[in-house]
Amino acid sequence: MDIRTLRYFLVTAQERNFTKAANKLCMAQPPLSRQIKLLEEELGVTLFIRNSRQLQLTEEGYFLKQQAEEILLLIEKTEHQLEKMGNNDYGTISIGATESCGGSILPHLIEGFHEVAPHIRFQIWTGNSDEIQERLEKNLVDVAVVREPFNMEQYDRIFLNHEPWVIICNKEHFLAKRPEGVRVSELQDASLIIPIRQPIQNEINSWFNEIASERNIFCLYNSITSVMGFAEHNLGVIICPESAKNLINRETLTYRKIIDPVHESGTYLVKKHLQLMATATEKFWKYVEHQTKSNPSKYKESMR
Known part of the structure; x- marks a missing residue:
């Protein structure tokens, strides 16, 4: 499996059609179909399910597509850096x-x-x-x-x-009435929206364990912008680093530092x-x- 064949495969996987892929690669369709068939024989797997409408990737095809994208990106990056090294x-x-x-x-x-x-x-x-x-x-x-x-x-x-952990909440939320900051103990009465990363979950849970306090984890997030709407609709308060304040809609949301004790990241x-x-x-x-x-x-x- 060489780089050229990998590019052929990736374009075909993106287009889901041999004719469209061949046009994009500026080559005839039969040689492209033959290259993909040879690749499947070399790897010992079926990469596409062929039907009259369009090509469908198999599980092995999806895996190779993901790997091919990373490999070709790394090659492009390497070539670009080599051109610029020394300057x-x-x-x-x-x-x-x-x-x-x-x-x-x-x-x-x-x-x-x-x-x-x-x-x-x-x-x-x-x-x-x-x-x-x-x-x-x-x-x-x-x-x-x-x-x-x-x-x-x-x-x-x-x-x-270092930056402190804060909550982001609707301006009408009861915790928004704490301009001096929000104590960890006060968070037990709120629905919490916290990061999905397990190490951070463990850290936040330790805050409550230290004061033997209950907590109500309403939602876990991978992207903080994806849950800003939850806070806007008063579904819960988001626990996040202070720098996330730059992402909020200040017409509807506000932030408060977590205090007593202060926790930092x-x-x-x-x-x-x-x-x-x-x-x-x-x-x-x-x-x-x-x-x-x-x-x-x-x-x-x-x-x-």
Whole structure:
């Protein structure tokens, strides 16, 4: 199985039709059909269910499509970086970031760097920390902004900031009447919407265990923007890092810090340990490292 055949397969899987795929690949349809048949024979599996209307992917076909997308993306990224390696002024940096970090921390990281390296471009991929870690391991992103809890053993890291956990709720919710902040004990009377990541669930549950308090977990979320409507309709309160306040509709929603006790979440810029970085990525890493060390209090406060 070579790269060319993998591209043939991926286009065919996307088009679900040999004729359309052949046109897109600028080749005749019979040779394309023959290449896919040879690929199936080589792998010993059926990739498509062929009928008169359109091609249907088999389970093996879906799996190969997913893998082919990642493989070809990595090849494209590798080719692009090799072209730019050795040139300090050009290149593309691929960054993974959690949803709240992508909207709050990344602009501050990139703004100053863009002034000193205006020709370097960025690709941003968002997801939860588990998804970002997977992309780091597969070299699909160069560096990532992640939030604790996160297993740092295999990664080099630069500490960025600590930010408190808050609730986001409808302005008419009873907890919105607490401008000084919301105590953990007061959350036992609310329907809670919390992150789906198990380490964060464990951490939030520990808050209530410390005070022997009950909790009502109404909903788990992977993407905070997907549950903003729940808070707007007063279905519950969202527990999230403070930076998520930048995502709310301030006409209907507000946020309050969780206090007594205060709970905080640390954020880090990470890369794989001993990773060989492209010149542009290395320049960005050193820039962030210098900024956080030279004026840490000012830099961390700017990312709030």
